[in-house]
Amino acid sequence: MKPIPRLLASLCVPIIAATALPPAAQAATPANTPARKPNILLIVADDLGYTDLGSYGAEIATPNLDRLANTGAKMTSFYASPFCSPTRAMLMSGVDNHLAGFGDMAELMLPEQMGKPGYEGYLNERVVPMPQVLKDAGYRTAMAGKWHLGIKEELSPATRGFDQSYAMVMGGASHWGDQSGILAVDPNKPPKAIYRENGKAIDIPRDGFYSSVAFTDKLLEYLKSGESSGKPFFGYLAFTAPHWPLHAPDxxxxxxxxxxxxxxxxxxxxxxxxxIKQGIVPADTPVYEGHAYWPKWESLSQAEKESEARRMTVYAAMVDNMDQQIGRVLEYLKATGELDNTFVFFMSDNGADGNSVYDVGRTREWIHKDMDNSNANIGKPGSFIEYGPGWAQVGSTPFKLYKSFMYEGGISVPAIAWGPGIKGGSIKREFAHVTDVAPTIYELAGAKHPGTEYKGKEVLPLRGKSMLPYLQGKAQQVRSTNDAVGWELGGRKALRKGDWKIVYANKPWGNDGWELYNLAQDRTESRDLAAQNPQKLGELLVAWKDYVAETGTLEIDGLAYRPGYSNAGKYYDDLKIEAAMKPRAAK
Structure with missing residues (x-):
């Protein structure tokens, strides 16, 4: 009897305990038949917290991702950037964000950064993007969803290796259409989300559109259109859920x-x-109790509790709906017989977001004026709202803080690998980084990165390392204990080497100096060992200087204190403003 692929079997049986799913099983390839190249399905969630999936401890229904996690490799020490564009730049290139064009967020770039190498604010020409490498290796390439790697038409996915693309160009747009983006390209006009299909601007309807559904529809359309080509596919499904504004179907x-x-x-x-029950963290793991900035739940008024509960209700619905759309893609692959020959990699682009939407771009100018954020309307068209630090800290459990910070809550993200040769039902606890995804996919696909020259131009080599031997159970780790991996954005910094990590955060979030943690013993970063172990601190600071030199990272005095976003601390002030305003019709 021919073995049944593990996810295929689980999709055919509607009610089955995930732990009871059969282990990996692959049919043997006849000796006279060339091995088929695997399809690649790369899925990215936007601002999804570490614990927001059922398989990572959540109460939210995510059965499709849970099946992938429980019959594939569930990674518990996978790291991204604390912001979306830098993560996506590293994902698409296998190169550090300071080299790939996103030394900082394009929307937050300062004059001292603009124009410097690695601070272009778009995926620069010094990297060869993943879709181009795979296209050169015989893959058909398609993407649908959030791009956020360049605004201009000449920087769209269509110019970076995607045969077919349906792209939300910038971040933070309405899920119900083009109602509002973060920034206005023309400062004299209200913000409007920019969409492009195959590089050309398109209009998005305000009726019958929901981002997660629309992105999935398009990717499925592209995959179906290439079925007769005989080529394997690379599909990139980049959700903008559950990023604010919080929107979900009723x-x-x-x-x-x-x-x-x-x-x-x-x-x-x-x-x-x-x-703890799922084996993700040790039984003695403490929970981070939160920063003094946000109040305990019991100190909130009844009205505040109702508003907060509604926000989390909509957030959970967004994650649930995203999982449903992923299920649609898996069902399609099952129906076409491609599921057992598809490598699936899922990840979030950074930690949960506890920052205020009002402290980004021009949002303060128009949200209070144009949007109806009354409780009854939260989640519906015409609302534009976030869920705040209290719930974000839930998404980051048990870690400290969230998106925009270099503590574990900002950079540790859920990641799942499933497919041919991946050891099923395993929890992978060793360190891996977003730059490791591209080399992993290249090895699996038999694709070769060009190294330091591509089509007569000098390009950057990969910095990441293939995770494939580790995911297949053939290696004990991805990186050696001597490998140092650094992070820097907006003046906040971190470096990890082996089990040790140094972190810098400005006050009131940190102590305005380097902190030292042993993550093997204290991943919640509750015991700063900098004063106790100056030798280890010094060792990692030397590695930090090497990282800065290798990546061209700009260290600007006082940068971490720049006003706005995570330093503004306006979330609870704006709640009071919202509560005092009358509901108004959205424009």
């Missing part, structure tokens, strides 16, 4: 009504208990 919201009335403090402890 049917999905209804599933979670009343679920979050007990608040974020209680939920954080519940998630940690499930994580």
């Amino acid at each position: 049917a999905d919201i209804a599933k979670y009504e009343g679920r979050y009335k007990a608040g974020y403090d209680k939920l954080r402890k519940e998630r940690l208990e499930r994580m």
Whole structure:
């Protein structure tokens, strides 16, 4: 009897415990038949927290991703950047963000950074993007979703190796259409989301459109259109969910009504208990109790509790709906017989986002004026709202802080690998980094990165390392204990070498100096060892200087204190403004 691929079997049986799914099984390839190149399906969630999937401790229904996690490799020490564009630049290139064009977020770039090498604010020409490498290796390439790697037409996915593309060009757009983006290209006009298909600007309808559904529809359309080509595919599905604004279909919201009335403090402890039961973290793991900036749940007024609970209800619905769309793609692959020959990699682009939407771009000018953020309208067209630091800290359980910070809560993300040769049902605990994804995919696909020259031009070599031997159970780790990996964005910094990590954060979030942690013993970063172990601190600071020199990172005095976004601390002030305003019709 021919073996049944493990996810195929699980999709055919509607009710089955994930732990009871059969192990990996692949049919043997006849000796006289050339091995088929595997399809590649790369899926990225936007601002999804470490514990926001059921297989990572959440109460949110994510059965499709849970099946992938429980029958593939669930990674518990996978790292991204603390912001979206830098992560996506590293994902698409296998090169550090300071080399690939996103030394900082394009929207936050300072005059001292603009124009410097590695600070172009788009995926620069010094890298060869993943879709181009795979296209050169005989793959058909398609993407649908958030791009955020260049605004101009000449920087669109169509120019960086994608045969077919449907791209939301910038971040933070409405999920219900083009109603509002973060920034206005023309400062004299209201913000409007930019979409391009195959490089050309297109209009997005405001009726019958929801981002997660639309992106999935397009990717499926592209995959179907190439079925007769005989080529393997590289599909990149880049959701903008669950990034704010919080929007979700009514049917999905209804599933979670009343679920979050007990608040974020209680939920954080519940998630940690499930994580311990699932073997994700040790039984003695403490939970980070939160920063003094945000209040305990019990100190909130009844009106504030109702508003907060509604926000988390919609957020959960967004994650649920995203998982449903992933299920649609897996069902299609099953129906076409391609599932057992497809490598799936899923990840989030950074930690959960606890920052205020009002501190980005020009949002303060128009959200209060144009949007209806009354409780009843949260999640619907015409609303534009985030879910705040209390719930973000739930998503980061048990780690410290969230998106924009170099603590574990900002850079540790869920990641799942599933497909041919991947050891099923395994928890992978060793360190891996977003720059390791491209080399992994190239090895699996039999594709070769050009190294330092491409089509007569000098290009940057890969900095990441293939995870494939590790994922297949043939290696004990991805990187050696001597490998040093650095991070820097907006003046906040970190470097990891082996089990040790140094972190710099400005006050009031850190101590305005380098902190030292042993992550093997203290991944919640609750015991700063810098004063106790100056020798180890010095060793990592030497590695930090090497990283800065190798990547061209600009260290600007006071940069971490720049106003706005994570330093503004306006979330709770804006809640009061919202509560005092009357509902108004969205424009």
